[in-house]
């Protein structure tokens with residue numbers, strides 16, 4: 001780290017730790033560290049405890065791969081959900097957006113990633129095998145691909161559609177009301193509800 005002043009070790013360690021956040025370089029990590037220490041030491045302690053607890057207590061649901069405190073999450077255990085529909089999303093944030101649209105009563109599978117060949121993220125890194133197994137449980141009749149409408153999300157949907165169809169599954173994709181290049185997380189609930197209703201076979 002380029003700095004004229006010698007800084008205490010715990011401060012350097014904190015700055016280094018904050019850099020594990022996406023998009024955070026040395027400069028913003030320093031700003032965060034100064035802010036926490038100077039303006040909000042209580043918040044800093046809460047943050048540390050919450051991080052510790054979340055990392056220790058959370059696991060991936062065995063069925064949908066989202067975060068859960070139980071081996072099977074409450075959504076997957078809910079008997080009122082339609083087990084014949086399986087909606088595939090990239091992240092838990094996307095799952096929340098689809099829930100918020102109130103247009104879907106089926107179950108989910110959360111990829112926790114997407115194919116990104118340019119960044120070296122291939123099918124082995126995203127663990128598609130678990131999804132194939134989940135979709136082939138005999139109850140799923142339709143798999144709805146709700147990956148983002150970005151280049152990576154489209155590539156992922158294309159690849160998954162092939163694999164799922166090869167297993168005899170009916171595959172649909174969200175309708176094109178969602179603007180090209182956009183991430184579901186930033187699309188309004190009404191548009192998502194419409195895109196679900198108007199979904200097309202792939």
Ligand SMILES: [Zn+2]
Nearest residue numbers: 061064073076
């Ligand atoms: Zn689950």
